[in-house]
Amino acid sequence: MDFISVVYALLFYLASVIFVVFVARKIYQYATVPAPLKIPTMPAPLTTSGVALRLAREVVFFESLFRSNKWIWLFGWMFHLALLVVLLRHLRYFIDPVWMWVALIQPFGKYASFFMLIGLAGLLARRIVVERIRYISNPSDYLMLLLLLLIGMSGTMLTFVLHTDIVQLKAFTLGLLYFDWQPLPKDPAVLVHLGAVIVLMIIFPFSKLLHAPGIFFSPSRNQVDNAREKRHIAEWATKLETPNN
Amino acid sequence: MAAFDVPPFRPYPIIPELKPDAMKKDGPFIAKPDHQEALGFPGKLVDNWQEKAIEKMGDLLKRFRSFQVYMDACVKCGACTDKCHYFIGTSDPKNMPVARQDLLRQVYRRYFTFAGKYFPKLVGAKDLTREILDEWYNYYHQCSQCRRCSVFCPYGIDTAEISMAAREIMDSIGHGQKYCNEIIAKVYKIGNNLGLPEPALRDTLEGLEEDILDATGVAVRLPIDEEGVDVLLVTPSADFFAEPHVDGLVGYAKVFHQAGISWTISSYASEAANFSMFIGSYENMRKIALRIRQAAIDLKVKRIVFGECGHAWRVAYSFLNTLAGPFDFLDPKYPVPQHICELTYDLIQRGALKLDKTANDHMKLTFHDSCNVARATRMGSMPGGQFVIPREVIKAVCNHYYDMPSDTIHDGTFCCGGGGGLLTDDLMEVRVKGALPRMEALKQVTDDHGVTHMAAICAICKSQFTKVLPYYGFRMDQIVSVHQLVSNAIVLSPPE
Numbered sequence: 001m002d003f004i005s006v007v008y009a010l011l012f013y014l015a016s017v018i019f020v021v022f023v024a025r026k027i028y029q030y031a032t033v034p035a036p037l038k039i040p041t042m043p044a045p046l047t048t049s050g051v052a053l054r055l056a057r058e059v060v061f062f063e064s065l066f067r068s069n070k071w072i073w074l075f076g077w078m079f080h081l082a083l084l085v086v087l088l089r090h091l092r093y094f095i096d097p098v099w100m101w102v103a104l105i106q107p108f109g110k111y112a113s114f115f116m117l118i119g120l121a122g123l124l125a126r127r128i129v130v131e132r133i134r135y136i137s138n139p140s141d142y143l144m145l146l147l148l149l150l151i152g153m154s155g156t157m158l159t160f161v162l163h164t165d166i167v168q169l170k171a172f173t174l175g176l177l178y179f180d181w182q183p184l185p186k187d188p189a190v191l192v193h194l195g196a197v198i199v200l201m202i203i204f205p206f207s208k209l210l211h212a213p214g215i216f217f218s219p220s221r222n223q224v225d226n227a228r229e230k231r232h233i234a235e236w237a238t239k240l241e242t243p244n245n
Numbered sequence: 246m247a248a249f250d251v252p253p254f255r256p257y258p259i260i261p262e263l264k265p266d267a268m269k270k271d272g273p274f275i276a277k278p279d280h281q282e283a284l285g286f287p288g289k290l291v292d293n294w295q296e297k298a299i300e301k302m303g304d305l306l307k308r309f310r311s312f313q314v315y316m317d318a319c320v321k322c323g324a325c326t327d328k329c330h331y332f333i334g335t336s337d338p339k340n341m342p343v344a345r346q347d348l349l350r351q352v353y354r355r356y357f358t359f360a361g362k363y364f365p366k367l368v369g370a371k372d373l374t375r376e377i378l379d380e381w382y383n384y385y386h387q388c389s390q391c392r393r394c395s396v397f398c399p400y401g402i403d404t405a406e407i408s409m410a411a412r413e414i415m416d417s418i419g420h421g422q423k424y425c426n427e428i429i430a431k432v433y434k435i436g437n438n439l440g441l442p443e444p445a446l447r448d449t450l451e452g453l454e455e456d457i458l459d460a461t462g463v464a465v466r467l468p469i470d471e472e473g474v475d476v477l478l479v480t481p482s483a484d485f486f487a488e489p490h491v492d493g494l495v496g497y498a499k500v501f502h503q504a505g506i507s508w509t510i511s512s513y514a515s516e517a518a519n520f521s522m523f524i525g526s527y528e529n530m531r532k533i534a535l536r537i538r539q540a541a542i543d544l545k546v547k548r549i550v551f552g553e554c555g556h557a558w559r560v561a562y563s564f565l566n567t568l569a570g571p572f573d574f575l576d577p578k579y580p581v582p583q584h585i586c587e588l589t590y591d592l593i594q595r596g597a598l599k600l601d602k603t604a605n606d607h608m609k610l611t612f613h614d615s616c617n618v619a620r621a622t623r624m625g626s627m628p629g630g631q632f633v634i635p636r637e638v639i640k641a642v643c644n645h646y647y648d649m650p651s652d653t654i655h656d657g658t659f660c661c662g663g664g665g666g667l668l669t670d671d672l673m674e675v676r677v678k679g680a681l682p683r684m685e686a687l688k689q690v691t692d693d694h695g696v697t698h699m700a701a702i703c704a705i706c707k708s709q710f711t712k713v714l715p716y717y718g719f720r721m722d723q724i725v726s727v728h729q730l731v732s733n734a735i736v737l738s739p740p741e
Binding site: 026029030033034035036037038039041042043044045046058062064065067068069072076123126127130131132133135136137138139140141143203206207208210211214215217218219220221225227228229230231232233234236237240 | 260262263306307308309310311313314315317318319320321322323324325326327328338341343344347358359360364366367368369392395396397398399400401402403406527528531562563564566567570571580581582619620621622623627628629631632656
């Protein structure tokens with residue numbers, strides 16, 4: 001085992017632990033902080049299954065964003081959907097033998113990377129060109145897009161141009177999973193790609209990427225419209241109901 | 246007429262170019278110590294206000310999931326940036342919802358997040374300084390908490406929640422707004438926002454009874470503090486004297502009369518409005534809500550019905566059961582509470598009211614969806630009933646009705662510009678400018694269909710439009726109450 005492979009292996013473990021522990025902490029926080037009042041954005045569903053459907057439409061189709069701004073929706077949705085397909089394709093590097101459906105989506109996953117890049121480029125262009133969005137952008141907002149672009153571009157290069165020893169790469173990832181470390185191919189594109197992914201995993205729980213778990217806990221989207229039928233009292237609010245209050 | 250320029254109508258709804266600091270001001274008048282202390286807040290800005298403000302922010306983050314999630318979830322996508330009527334009317338970038346949120350978020354990041362503590366410049370985190378406090382005070386009082394941005398946000402981030410939190414933080418360090426806090430103190434002392442004591446109320450209601458008798462020859466009662474009746478009517482105190490509100494009150498009275506429903510107003514809970522919502526104070530909101538519960542118990546009524554008031558209906562529909570429930574002592578056949586439009590609509594459906602639509606033939610009407618009713622409540626049993634029911638009531642009493650453009654009604658409605666505790670003369674500029682999108686929509690139906698009047702079901706909308714319509718070339722009496730239309734059309738049974 002060489003030094004670089006050991007460093008990358010250790011960083012992957014570190015990044016995974018940070019990602020899981022701190023995202024879990026955030027989810028725990030969102031789940032446990034009470035929502036003391038009913039504040040769904042109306043009209044809202046009257047049942048829990050209706051709410052599940054509302055959230056599903058938001059998560060799958062970005063319904064509100066579509067209504068809001070077609071350009072942001074187009075680029076944002078394109079990026080997220082393509083990312084999903086690309087991630088699913090990447091399952092092939094973590095399972096052996098490769099599941100049938102993962103094998104089947106391989107060609108889609110390969111070309112989805114282009115849509116991912118177009119989406120990201122569109123979002124970046126809007127952030128730079130549209131005055132209102134430039135105004136609200138912080139350095140981190142640009143850097144996040146650049147990081148994702150770096151991951152996307154290095155990955156696309158690996159797929160289509162700078163082929164690496166992919167069998168060896170899979171040996172490395174499986175080695176991580178089974179604690180049987182294998183050397184990593186040292187192509188610069190591989191190192192850049194994996195390094196950027198590690199950075200992304202580490203900053204995820206401390207950044208605006210928390211919108212991913214956040215949307216499921218957004219009271220304006222996840223509450224049932226039944227305030228007249230059911231009391232919705234938070235624990236801290238019940239303490240106000242003692243006689244001398 | 247004005248010390249500022251009234252924004253011109255846009256030929257088509259272009260998004261304005263940014264004019265940074267266009268609305269940089271001192272904000273509304275600051276609350277006096279009396280007003281602050283009556284609400285349980287420090288009288289004036291405390292010495293260690295920075296520390297206290299951060300402490301309060303931490304407290305709210307632990308008590309309100311909305312606040313915690315909304316501080317984290319924003320990705321600065323920009324979807325909300327052109328959705329706020331105050332931004333459209335003022336071009337001040339800090340009136341873009343995300344920028345308004347960021348005034349608080351930058352401080353949240355600095356004190357409560359890893360990235361903000363160690364890389365403040367990178368994520369735009371800032372220390373809480375006097376300049377930032379002043380910006381909070383100014384720009385969180387240029388938000389009417391209308392929730393329009395929340396409809397368009399992919400995560401449902403609701404700037405209303407954030408501006409409520411900001412105001413709660415400012416109140417807690419002794420830096421509250423005079424208008425809201427003075428009014429809440431008045432409710433505690435006298436029972437309503439306007440400070441009308443019981444004898445004055447009684448006089449007013451008697452006067453209205455005489456007016457109705459003179460006009461119709463029918464004795465319609467407007468009872469106060471009457472025990473054992475069916476319905477407790479809780480209505481905004483503006484209904485007792487302001488125009489066109491009072492015509493709506495007369496309408497409610499005629500509906501009750503004609504339907505044979507016994508009812509009363511309470512002098513103790515003579516206010517539907519609950520301005521504590523505007524300042525984000527759960528405790529104060531609860532205290533006012535409990536007055537309604539108490540009045541219902543004391544007067545031994547079977548039902549609670551709310552008059553035409555936007556944010557009051559939000560507190561009533563969405564919060565009353567939580568704040569002051571359970572209402573198991575009321576008649577379980579009826580939802581608690583009910584909106585007067587629901588009641589009138591049911592009666593119309595059952596054919597219990599005789600209506601003469603031609604009585605409103607001198608008007609061509611449109612309907613302004615009040616923001617709180619549209620985006621924070623419901624009427625009837627199906628989602629969206631809050632859009633259908635008031636319109637059905639209007640159509641049942643008027644022959645000529647036209648909707649404003651579809652992106653300015655229903656849950657896309659534009660706020661009147663005076664909601665959320667901004668209905669005060671010291672905020673006239675932002676009120677007038679914020680009314681621009683609604684005025685443009687009204688202009689369009691005026692040009693296209695010859696609409697002459699706009700009906701509303703909110704006391705704040707009515708007062709606001711009365712004031713701002715003339716700035717845009719309309720007449721102040723072009724705003725009417727929905728139950729004023731009902732009042733005109735209802736055919737009262739001749740005296741027995």
